[in-house]
Amino acid sequence: MMMRRRSLWSLVSLLCIMVCATPAAICQTGPQAESVSDPGSYPVEANTIGINYGQVADNLPTPQEAVLLIQSMKIGRVKLFDSDPAVMSALANTGLQVISALPNDGISAVASSSTTAEQWVQDNVLAYYPATDITTIHVGNELWSQPGFQPLWDQLMPCILNIHASLTYHNLSQAIKVSTAVAFNALAASYPPSAGVFSEEIAVPYVQPLLQFLSETHSYFYINAYPYFAWAGDPAQIPLEYALFELDSSSSSSSSSTASTTSVTAAGVVLDGHLKYYNMLDAQLDAVNAAMEQLGYGDVRVAISETGWPTAGDPGQLGCNIPNAANYNRRLVTKMLSTSSSVLGTPSRPGIFIPTFIFALFNEDLKPGPGTERHWGLLYPNGTNVYSIDMTGQMGSFTFNSTSSSKAPNLTPASRNNPLNDLDPPPPPASSIFNQFPGFDISCGSSTMSSRSFKTTTTFTTVRAAFNLLLQQPANIPLTAARLLEFFFPLLLLPLTITAFLFLSIHLDSLQ
Numbered sequence: 077m078m079m080r081r082r083s084l085w086s087l088v089s090l091l092c093i094m095v096c097a098t099p100a101a102i103c104q105t106g107p108q109a110e111s112v113s114d115p116g117s118y119p120v121e122a123n124t125i126g127i128n129y130g131q132v133a134d135n136l137p138t139p140q141e142a143v144l145l146i147q148s149m150k151i152g153r154v155k156l157f158d159s160d161p162a163v164m165s166a167l168a169n170t171g172l173q174v175i176s177a178l179p180n181d182g183i184s185a186v187a188s189s190s191t192t193a194e195q196w197v198q199d200n201v202l203a204y205y206p207a208t209d210i211t212t213i214h215v216g217n218e219l220w221s222q223p224g225f226q227p228l229w230d231q232l233m234p235c236i237l238n239i240h241a242s243l244t245y246h247n248l249s250q251a252i253k254v255s256t257a258v259a260f261n262a263l264a265a266s267y268p269p270s271a272g273v274f275s276e277e278i279a280v281p282y283v284q285p286l287l288q289f290l291s292e293t294h295s296y297f298y299i300n301a302y303p304y305f306a307w308a309g310d311p312a313q314i315p316l317e318y319a320l321f322e323l324d325s326s327s328s329s330s331s332s333s334t335a336s337t338t339s340v341t342a343a344g345v346v347l348d349g350h351l352k353y354y355n356m357l358d359a360q361l362d363a364v365n366a367a368m369e370q371l372g373y374g375d376v377r378v379a380i381s382e383t384g385w386p387t388a389g390d391p392g393q394l395g396c397n398i399p400n401a402a403n404y405n406r407r408l409v410t411k412m413l414s415t416s417s418s419v420l421g422t423p424s425r426p427g428i429f430i431p432t433f434i435f436a437l438f439n440e441d442l443k444p445g446p447g448t449e450r451h452w453g454l455l456y457p458n459g460t461n462v463y464s465i466d467m468t469g470q471m472g473s474f475t476f477n478s479t480s481s482s483k484a485p486n487l488t489p490a491s492r493n494n495p496l497n498d499l500d501p502p503p504p505p506a507s508s509i510f511n512q513f514p515g516f517d518i519s520c521g522s523s524t525m526s527s528r529s530f531k532t533t534t535t536f537t538t539v540r541a542a543f544n545l546l547l548q549q550p551a552n553i554p555l556t557a558a559r560l561l562e563f564f565f566p567l568l569l570l571p572l573t574i575t576a577f578l579f580l581s582i583h584l585d586s587l588q
């Protein structure tokens with residue numbers, strides 16, 4: 077009797093171990109690809125939008141007033157182009173996350189001397205941190221965009237490494253990342269997105285060492301991405317709707333089934349292999365992702381250091397008007413802060429949060445160049461909105477009235493006397509857009525993400541997002557057969573185990 081109980085107990089234990097261990101064992105055989113975009117390697121980011129706070133103007137509010145405006149807009153991050161003491165102090169104890177900068181003209185000195193680097197960190201970081209929550213330091217801005225900066229190219233990495241070494245010495249290299257902001261013209265090709273590649277001149281000698289550093293330190297590759305410029309450069313070929321997040325993802329579903337190459341549907345959707353692009357920003361970001369992969373750094377994450385849309389410009393500058401700017405930035409915020417993993421990220425890297433900084437807080441009247449340059453602000457210098465925008469993304473961009481003028485680009489100057497209340501948002505709608513997809517209500521309740529245009533990802537991604545919910549896994553882990561097995565195997569094993577147990581216990585009984 078004792079023997080029999082002991083054997084039964086062993087049998088039960090053995091079966092239990094089998095059931096419990098099998099999914100783990102299958103998990104071990106899971107895809108190596110997980111390590112390529114390891115979601116654990118980058119710190120979790122606050123789900124807030126960022127703003128570029130530039131001061132190339134003679135009529136702006138004081139830094140204290142500007143910071144109050146930023147807070148009242150519920151912006152969570154601020155990017156600076158320097159480390160202006162008045163601004164750094166004004167940002168203290170605000171909870172705002174700050175990207176400060178070492179400007180291009182400071183690179184040489186810091187690159188050539190670790191003592192100078194240490195002094196720079198003392199004066200520009202330690203003097204304000206941690207009261208001012210500096211999360212990132214940008215060394216240089218758009219260094220590769222102009223031949224005039226070429227003498228600095230060799231000095232970028234030494235400068236970054238000196239700053240990083242000083243931060244490491246002060247035990248701040250985990251809390252404060254170092255990177256640089258890169259202009260989109262660093263890419264020699266960006267269409268189709270999968271063909272994205274850095275200019276040969278900079279790729280191996282300069283971009284690759286940067287990516288190596290970013291990969292090791294889990295720091296972002298910051299790109300200045302402006303669909304506006306791409307569209308304005310070729311408005312005859314590029315639908316404005318593609319630049320303004322206005323394409324409807326349901327309009328092209330039939331034409332994609334056999335797509336294995338690049339094409340553009342009648343509606344303007346770009347098909348790139350099995351991926352579909354309903355807006356240009358996603359395409360630009362994935363071109364950067366492809367270019368990084370091509371250099372062997374597919375693990376580095378992309379962030380948007382600048383994006384936006386101008387509200388006015390010189391006569392003849394197309395598409396720069398308040399309705400277009402409002403549509404672009406509202407939809408941008410809603411997409412970037414979506415709580416839906418099928419909206420977050422890009423087609424090639426779905427579900428991944430992308431830190432995004434809109435350009436810019438104010439219209440800056442002293443910026444040189446064409447008229448558009450002085451009209452990127454969300455605010456006039458007097459602090460009033462150029463157009464209303466909900467920087468939390470809670471409102472949902474399509475609760476704002478879509479403006480018909482966006483389809484017919486205005487010749488500028490756009491009227492600055494437009495009654496702005498035309499753009500004021502009505503209250504958020506009670507119903508959820510996810511009613512369209514009753515089985516896939518994966519919004520987290522608070523978001524009224526309401527754009528069909530934002531359903532830019534493929535059906536596969538949507539299904540995957542649903543499975544990821546089942547598996548409680550981050551959406552960027554590939555759904556493989558192994559993962560499916562991992563989920564269903566215990567369910568299959570359980571009846572088998574019970575049957576075997578019953579059979580054996582009867583069998584053992586008969587042996588007595």
Ligand SMILES: *[C@@H]1O[C@H](CO)[C@@H](O)[C@H](O)[C@H]1NC(C)=O
Nearest residue numbers: 245246247248249250251252
């Ligand atoms: C270094 O910083 C980390 C947090 O980033 C902290 O936990 C640790 O205690 C610090 N060590 C020293 C020696 O200050």
Ligand SMILES: *[C@@H]1O[C@H](CO)[C@@H](O)[C@H](O)[C@H]1NC(C)=O
Nearest residue numbers: 456457458459460461492493
């Ligand atoms: C702020 O400036 C804008 C543009 O110059 C103007 O239209 C608006 O009336 C001003 N608002 C206030 C409150 O002065």
Ligand SMILES: *[C@@H]1O[C@H](CO)[C@@H](O)[C@H](O)[C@H]1NC(C)=O
Nearest residue numbers: 477478497498499500501502
């Ligand atoms: C928004 O659009 C709806 C329907 O097109 C219209 O009835 C409403 O008056 C508009 N609201 C504003 C503020 O323009």
